[in-house]
């Protein structure tokens with residue numbers, strides 16, 4: 001049994017923390033939203049009233065927060081995780097943030113003898129609920145080995161991809177691929193509907209051929225039924241397109257499709273769809289096609 005502090009019990013963090021409770025670990029959860037903490041307590045976790053309470057005494061601290069500013073504030077600022085973590089603690093940041101944040105955390109943690117992994121995930125809410133996430137991990141091999149038994153409880157594909165920051169770099173590539181796929185799927189859906197073809201049959205047969213993909217399998221229902229409850233919010237995908245675009249720019253790597261996809265995600269937000277699931281990229285294609 002490991003004493004785990006889990007910070008960020010949202011769409012992803014809640015089921016992930018729940019799996020660790022079920023695996024028999026002592027999980028103390030903290031979130032700004034009281035109801036989220038209470039839900040974890042109802043599943044057998046412990047409710048922390050403060051960040052300090054979640055971190056103090058934890059052997060492993062896991063963070064699952066929206067974006068860079070949240071991770072910076074929760075981990076790096078005075079009174080944050082690094083203020084309260086004991087030497088030897090393993091901090092696993094599973095949020096999707098810039099590789100630069102992972103490097104900043106590692107630099108601040110090293111003198112405190114706090115070990116750090118960046119371990120963002122792919123697979124969406126369904127992947128979190130089913131403990132079938134793909135987890136891409138950056139950091140020291142020994143720390144990865146120590147974290148592996150916990151990560152295996154959350155994901156079905158858990159891979160050490162390189163040193164600190166490498167996990168976030170791979171996640172940025174993931175988000176580029178997903179955005180372009182989603183946009184292509186949305187365009188195909190609008191095209192097929194306009195052509196008068198039965199959409200369900202069309203997606204069935206497309207899913208069995210080379211056009212088949214996890215994006216198609218997981219997102220077709222949302223597009224077929226116009227059910228855009230999140231899931232993965234367009235606001236978060238916008239953040240991720242910023243991360244991949246900026247990282248590629250710094251490397252001098254052009255991302256022509258990525259740049260276009262980023263603009264389409266930005267347009268979705270500008271049209272008020274930021275709080276919807278990213279399958280709502282369909283709405284942008286419909287707007288372009290005149291409804």
Ligand code: NAD
Nearest residue numbers: 008009010011012031032065066095096124125231232236
């Ligand atoms: P979410 O907004 O549902 O959850 C984030 C949680 O963090 C919220 O409950 C919020 O109250 C909490 N929080 C924010 N600031 C805090 C603070 N200072 N202290 C304590 N708690 C705080 O987001 P999510 O969908 O669970 O995503 C979390 C991360 O995982 C993001 O980086 C996202 O990009 C990534 N991700 C999401 C999905 C998905 O399908 N939702 C899939 C893969 C990766």
